[in-house]
């Protein structure tokens with residue numbers, strides 16, 4: 645993915661001005677909010693960045709191995725709601741709907757995810773609800 649392309653997280657910014665700042669600078673540049681982390685993780689799914697998904701996953705909940713199905717193409721993210729998760733918070737929740745294509749079918753699912761902040765790093769904890 646080129647830095648000039650539209651960011652997969654649908655922020656409206658280019659990839660270079662949006663999630664690439666975090667995906668390409670792990671440990672140096674941190675998403676400031678739970679929602680920004682959520683967006684960057686969606687972009688990691690969309691670009692097949694398994695390392696980023698694991699490093700931003702809370703160690704107590706992180707899978708030992710994560711394999712992404714290359715046939716699953718993530719193309720749209722709708723943020724539905726957020727609760728806390730700001731720069732001064734230590735916990736937050738983000739509700740979203742993620743859209744993907746799989747074998748020419750368009751599918752989507754919604755989830756409310758919980759996040760915690762450790763130092764400057766927001767981490768994905770787990771899905772609180774699925775629909």
Ligand SMILES: [Zn+2]
Nearest residue numbers: 651653662663
């Ligand atoms: Zn983005």
